[in-house]
Amino acid sequence: MGSQQPFESTEKSARSSSSQDSSVGRTPFPTMASQQQSTGPVAQPPKGLFLALLAFRLINSLAVQTYFNPDEFWQGPEVAHRMVFGYGYLTWEWQPEWAARSFLHPMLFAAGYQLLALLRFDTPWLVRHSPRFIQASIASVADLRLYVLTQRLFPSNPSAAAWALACNLCCWFLFFCATRTFSNSLEASLAVIALSFWPWRRLQRVLQGGREGGAQGRGQEKQEEDGSVTHSGSNIVTNPGANRPLALALAAAACMVRPTSTPFWLPLGLHELLLLLVGGTLKGGKKSRGGWEWLWLLVLEVLPIGVTAVAISVAIDSWQYGRPMVFTPLNLLHFNIHLKGSSLYGSNPWHWYWSQGLIAMHASFFPLACLGLLWCSSFQSSSSSYNAPRYKNTRWLQNTLQHMQQCLIWCSVRLPFLLALWLPLFYSFSDHKEHRFILLSLPLLNTYTGLALSLLQSWLTTTNPASNNHNTTVDSNPLTFSQPKTSNSSRTPNPSQTPSSTQTSNSTPECNPSHSNPGSQAWRAFLAPFLRPWSPLFRVLLLAAFLPHLLAALYLSTTHQRGAVAVMPFLSREINEILQKRTMISGALGTDSVNSGSSGIDTLNRGRIEGQGADTIGGGEGLQRQMRRGARKGENGSLFLRRLKKGRGVEVLFLMPCHSTPFHSHIHDLAARLTMLSCAPTITSHPNGSITVSRETEFEDMLSDPHAFLAARYSLHPSTRGCALAATDGCKPAYKGDTAQAAKEAAPSVCEAESNRGGMCLEQKQVDHGVGERELPDLVVAFDTEENLLLPFLECAGYKEVARFFHAHFPVDRELQGHVLVYRKHLVLW
Template sequence: MPSSSSSSLRHRFIPVQAANVLLFLIGFRLVNALTVRTFFQPDEFFQSLEPAWQIAFGKNQGTWITWEWQHQLRSSLHPLLFAAIYKATDFFSSILNLHSTRRAELLIASPKTAQAVLSAVSDFYTWKLASRIYGENSRDAWATLIVTMISPWQWFCSTRTLSNCLETTLTVVALDLWPWQWSANSMVNNTHENTGHEKSEAKNTELLRNLRQCLSLAAVACVLRPTNIIIWLALAAVGWLRSSWDERKSLVREVLFCGSSTLIVSAVADRFFYGFWTFPPLRFLYFNIAQSLAVFYGRNNWHYYVTEGYPLLLTTLIPFAIPVLYLTLTTRESPASDREQTNIRVQLAMICVFMPFVLSFISHKEVRFIYPLLPSLHILAAPRLVQFFWPALTSNSHAYTPKRLTLLLLVFINGFIALYISIYHASGPLHVLEYIRRQHETHILSHKMVTPSSSVSPTHESGITVGFLMPCHSTPWRSHMVYPSINAWALSCEPPISLNETQKAAYRDEADQFYDDPDAFLRQNMVGGLRHLPRRPSYVTGSQSLARFPDSPTLHEWPDYLVFFAQLEPTMHQLIRFSSYRECWRTWNTAWHDDWRRRGDIVVWCLDPAEQEAWRSQRQRHAQEIRDRQFDRIMTAIKQNAGPQQKRGWKSSITGLLPWPSPHCPLSFASLQRTAQSLFTSRSSSPWSWVKRSRMGSFLANLRRKSTGLQGLIPSWSPSPYSWSWPEWLSGPVKRKLSKRERGL
């Protein structure tokens, strides 16, 4: 084999069929989707699943339709996708005659499954675009795929039902279909012009088909997220400046054709959803930019995307990605054979700089707004990553050990971040709705025959009632409650629409009013105020619930279950301490939170005495198990220190009496007695003998006081029959202090 072929093979891996890669990625993302159990952004549910639920099952299902949908700011294309999935899931549940609990689980899992497939498609086309730039089966292309798979942000966000996730998938697929050869430099374009008549008809047809698919996908992405147009304006401008006149005419023609077709489809879908003709992208720009309503949800510094956005997207990859952006944009010379690939890299780097620059002029910023740039960043950073670590992976030299350890550390950090934020951080909102759903099944569905069709009955049926005293949109809604007969209300946070600047500055939404003065809010906005609170749950009394939905202007009614963050617990104890509400469940939420109102566990109070007693018993059993395990460790430590006193260091003698973890062994009170006797009857007058006696006396006194049922088994501390005195070297003040401590024991 020629040397050039050998060199080529050294830079390539064994070819793998693209279909196998796609199937592997689908399986990988399905595991990813089912692993994510945390709360990220309310838009994951309220801008996709809530309207989708209404489309699929009707307007009487208790969905929470936010103000954006009431003012036609959102396109219905995204919810229509999940509405079709809901209908298909409900149909198969009916065909299989599944129980309502199994149907509820399928309805919760089906959107995640669909989004997992979309996420796998995004990963697959990221790999395809990298293969187009670096060569099929090249190590740089495979490195891009690996970087995408182990990215913490991809694991955390890509399988969520956010419109940004679908936007990212549409963007990377469209980038792979974009005619990059049109935007090559003038030398390549002149060559194309001179040889234009020699191009085959098949190649022109394929190019035109790819362009139409690209522009159609880009148009859908722009309808979903109007800010996505920034990417395509930048690429179209470069293509226009560098392409030939015939290519410009083709580009304009296809833009008009694909754009108008997509807008017509979107307009028909919005007419079906809203009931009248409207144009959501224009209203989105008007409300968020002209009226600056996005500022109501927070302001950020102008440098947010540089100092926070990119670090969150890239995590451990940022030392490789940021220098590559600079080098790619400043490199002028490139080999003629690699000119098209270099041109692609330059344009990808350009949009990675241009889009954050434009979005920085908008006051409200979020990292997910630049999420569509992440595939391009992975493609650009992969070669630098390979260049840095590849010698360490292929060489046996010990000189590369630091690099190997660095690579392992980076992979470990990525895995730890991905698992923590996907499983633990902010896991409470999903867990609490699982609890509410389980309580509804216990109290309501278990007393009647429930079929799949009856589980989507109207909301006026009696069921449990729930009130969420939380900042607005702190939990999912009907997409995770599932059962329409769960009557729930929550604090709202409608923005100041149609108000002047003075009124906007003084405006306080319902959630703000509650946290400003919980006492006044509960007195004025709850039926009966703080004087007339219910004593028994509605499912016991049989009373019809009047709990309102978030868009209702009526007062809130006291529910069967109150849900709030632990930060509010002292306030609630003070305000309704004489009511029948008591804690009946709680779940860990997060170790920290940037919003003080969302700190601590999520706590559920209820009116049912049986549930309260069951929860108290469960917590007592759990506390007793902890005490038992600690007691076992203490007994094990004491047993190991029992027997004849050997000449060991004073430190080991004392630490042996501390409850450090040790292998489990059965309790031996005889050992405890022997240890106590050996200490209290010792004739030793060493400086530390009195410390050991005091420590043992303190331990036995506390153990007898705290361990119920063991008083007769634990030996009591009594003065030694042998006389002993304090060491002569102890001064008077120290001796008095120690004697006082000993008497206190």
């Protein structure tokens, strides 16, 4: 397949050719035009490559064990968990009065949850990981299509696609973020898939003798042998595999999932529209359909696809929010732009994406991507000439349109790089900035990084004398070099074999085993850039480029901020253990009850599990006997208690900044009553008619006075201030037992201590609670930064530390939160 050639005059071609002739003896420089041109179709990805990529991304999803941003859990899996299983926390964005988020993204994970529920495979582990498995599958498709996209952008350099894929898999931020359940991750994957189907334009190769291949007459579109389409009356060729309606449909889906993705597609659509408009005008002819292609694009493709996407989004969101005509992008725009609510979540300087964002994300790959962009100028080959069509317009208009078309085609191969820079430029106008907002820029930059690595590999191999002795052939012109020739067979060619005999043996299908196995031939071509000999300088280059990404991916995906995620499976086990101990206590109380003439159900009802009836449990049998019967059936105590739907569960209180951990989607237990500190924004209307939005968090209120904050939430002794003072003077819980016998003997006051003022430190009623009273939680989770503030009260209330999880070595957006702590009440009763 021919390389892209720009519009040039014949005189300019002659000057360029003479310049090349006078440059004999210079050091070879990597250019696309100087490489061996591919004349066949673009190679398809080897069979099985997708399965390999899928396996890699699934392992990637399991390897990422750290916390990054709340939206990963709270804007996708948590909402989907509520949609399918009926319980889960909805943040303020999902309340009908705000309706700032679309349900399209959570429905993707809800489908996976629903499948697990139907198959009865909804175990906590699968519920916890299935959303990431879904996103990993989509990311693997995007990886495959990135390989195809790079092939279509640089068809004359087949090894660029393999290097681009390697960069995409090893890029630390993509490894860190691509399989997370962000809407940004889905947006980036859909965009890459869409771009791989986009009709990228190029100029076709000029054949020997000055004859231009392709369609020459008007009204013709010739299908080339490589699958490309040559447009009538010009040198413009659409690369093979283009499917513009499919690309537009995927782009519309990305915009509905994340409305802020719309600006990304505007320059690309404008470029295509101008190219069709200018190209149609140059073709001329009133009956030529080419002059109206821009109109067909708008009326027959953009408009129907856009209207359909908006209609689907409005229908789904109106159904879920329970009110008509809900268009979430407008609500989100109102909050972020009109109310300036995005600034509540942090503000950054205008240059943040350029000084800390994109450079940090792409790291050592970014200089190579810039080199790849510079070397795209090699598409301006000196051997090309532009066979201008016959014009019916005036001369000045002809020249203007011709130069416009030349500029648009010149931009085509550089457009992905320009889009990658346009995205952070657009987001720089917003005060609130995050790395994940420009996630889409990384795959696009990786295509040019792959091109640079491919050219550098060929250049360094050509200029290295040691490598030349192996399998690299150099043309007589020092500025021209060919790709290293590799044998199609699996055996190493005989060094004594002459070039002519090698060519003969490779051109004979009967003697070439690769012809009998196209799959192995495709894999051999795919792996050729990695298996051929590398020069020492190129190895150093690879080490400098890939090592920082590998180290960053390993540390940030497995170590940094891992405590917030690692604590959730532990809490799930603690909840089961607490329920089992409660079952033991209820069984002991139930046995005594039966002996005294009452059933175990009476005791169970006094234990705050009500509404089931004696016949539900088994005609007045003791709970302990029912537990034994359930055990024989393979049921444990916690499962038995969870079937008592109106029973009191295990309460877990997160005394940490809001959304610091996952929630119900990572525990998946009806017995878990999870409580966190709220941080919803508040809208204030002023007398002058202005509206402001503010955000006051309960975490800040808790830090100002933890005891008063908890006293307002839970049933504590009236002398709450005295308890806080007593806690500092060594308040000790009077009871530390954990067995059923100790529960019977325990005094009504769980924690007793005399303070300087006298009186109780903390009083908890064991069984009989009045309406509206609420016991202290069974488990408390907090960061170690609040340990000194909370510990006196927690010790006084009868809590002890049961687990400590490492979280981070250095602070992120507040003071260092080194560990996540879990406290548990000594006595866990009803």
